[in-house]
Amino acid sequence: MAWILFTLLAAFSQSWRNAFQSRLSKDLNVTGVTLARFLWASPFAVVYLAALYWYQPVSMPTFTVYSYFFLIGASIMQIVATALMVVLFKQKNFAVGAGLAKSEAPVSAFLGVLFFGTTLTFIGWTGVFVGAVAVFLLSCPNGVRSVSLKTAAIGLACSTAFALTSLWIREASLTLDLPFPHRAAWVLLIVISMQTALLVSYLAVKDRATLKQMFAKPKLVFMTSVASFVGSLGWFSAMSLQAVPYVKTLGQVEVFFTMLISVFWLKEKIKTKDLLALVLIAIAAVLVMWQ
Numbered sequence: 549m550a551w552i553l554f555t556l557l558a559a560f561s562q563s564w565r566n567a568f569q570s571r572l573s574k575d576l577n578v579t580g581v582t583l584a585r586f587l588w589a590s591p592f593a594v595v596y597l598a599a600l601y602w603y604q605p606v607s608m609p610t611f612t613v614y615s616y617f618f619l620i621g622a623s624i625m626q627i628v629a630t631a632l633m634v635v636l637f638k639q640k641n642f643a644v645g646a647g648l649a650k651s652e653a654p655v656s657a658f659l660g661v662l663f664f665g666t667t668l669t670f671i672g673w674t675g676v677f678v679g680a681v682a683v684f685l686l687s688c689p690n691g692v693r694s695v696s697l698k699t700a701a702i703g704l705a706c707s708t709a710f711a712l713t714s715l716w717i718r719e720a721s722l723t724l725d726l727p728f729p730h731r732a733a734w735v736l737l738i739v740i741s742m743q744t745a746l747l748v749s750y751l752a753v754k755d756r757a758t759l760k761q762m763f764a765k766p767k768l769v770f771m772t773s774v775a776s777f778v779g780s781l782g783w784f785s786a787m788s789l790q791a792v793p794y795v796k797t798l799g800q801v802e803v804f805f806t807m808l809i810s811v812f813w814l815k816e817k818i819k820t821k822d823l824l825a826l827v828l829i830a831i832a833a834v835l836v837m838w839q
Contacts, residue, residue, distance in 0.1 A: 551790040552798065558782025559802035565775035566633075566806070572768055573634055580758040581634045582627060583747040586740050587762070588773035589780070593737040596781065600733050609724045609734050618720035619735065622713050623742040629709035632702055651704070653800060654680040656711035657793035664715050666791050678831050679797045714783070714792045721788040732788040736780055 565585065572581045611619075657676045660666030668676070717735060724731035751759050762769050786795045 551786040551795060554782045554786035554789070555795050555798045556782075556801065558779045558786060559799045560805050561775050561779035561782060562799075563802045563805035565772055565779055568768060568772040568775060569634065572765065572772060575765065576761055577755075577758055578631050578634045579747065579751060579755065580762055582630045583744070583751065584762060584769045584772040585630055585776040586744045586747065586773065588770055589740045589777035590737070590744055592774070592777045593733070593740050593781075597730075597733040597737050600730055604727065604730075606726055606730055609726055609731065612723055615720055615723040618716040618723065619738050620742065622716035622720060622735075623739045623746070625709050625716065626713040626739070627743055627746065629706055629713055632706035632709060635702055636699070636706060651680060651707045652710045652714070653793055653796035655704075655707050656714055656796050659708075659711055660715055660792055664719065666793065668791070668793060672794060675831075676793055676797050679800050682800065682803075711792070711796075714787055714796060717784055718787040718792055721784070728788045729785065732781075732785045735788075736784045739784075740777070740780065 569581050569584065572584055576584070654676050657666070657668060657673070661668065717739065720739075721728075721731045721735050724734060726734070748759075783795070783799075
């Protein structure tokens with residue numbers, strides 16, 4: 549059941565990463581906030597991979613054409629997904645868009661079954677459905693009429709991009725003939741390195757001012773990268789062990805961590821409807837853990 553522990557670690561770290569990125573979005577543009585997620589993560593990924601080889605020496609991986617396709621696709625799609633999430637941070641009705649962005653679990657379930665050979669049990673599908681209902685409750689704070697079509701479209705595009713990223717990461721990991729922690733670590737390092745190189749190159753050519761702004765906020769950028777690395781380590785490892793829809797449904801416990809941050813760090817109040825959504829997320833989590 550190691551995938552459960554990795555998923556909980558990922559959800560906890562991602563809730564902090566989102567909080568840090570939300571703050572950065574007030575001063576940086578979309579590309580800058582997106583890069584903050586990856587900028588300092590690569591060195592940590594190198595250290596983690598080296599530690600794994602020191603603890604358990606294994607052979608070097610052999611990459612196939614499929615490996616490169618999934619790695620490149622996941623790298624680009626995660627940049628797109630993160631950029632769309634940052635756009636949501638800038639929307640007036642952020643709760644709606646952010647909630648829809650978390651509908652990654654049902655989207656990945658449908659895409660996985662249709663195109664990636666994923667199979668879910670009846671209990672597993674029930675867990676995904678219950679989690680989707682919880683996300684819907686959270687994303688409509690003032691009822692369905694509060695949903696802006698523009699924000700809803702961005703949120704659904706974001707969730708689809710994240711779902712494809714997760715599915716391609718799992719496929720890339722499965723193409724490597726290595727023990728699960730090693731193959732997950734290799735995918736993590738390569739994906740983060742590609743993303744950092746792409747975004748830094750783009751900003752160096754098109755928007756050097758944003759790079760300067762990022763180095764003016766070193767602490768917040770660094771914390772964003774660290775939280776992102778720990779979160780990605782958890783997600784990549786969990787998805788190497790378990791089907792993506794199960795991982796992402798359990799990962800919705802991120803909402804619980806986010807609410808704790810809101811209450812104790814941002815001093816915000818929790819609505820009764822949000823508590824009901826938390827109960828549903830807990831039920832969904834139990835269903836996918838015991839399927």
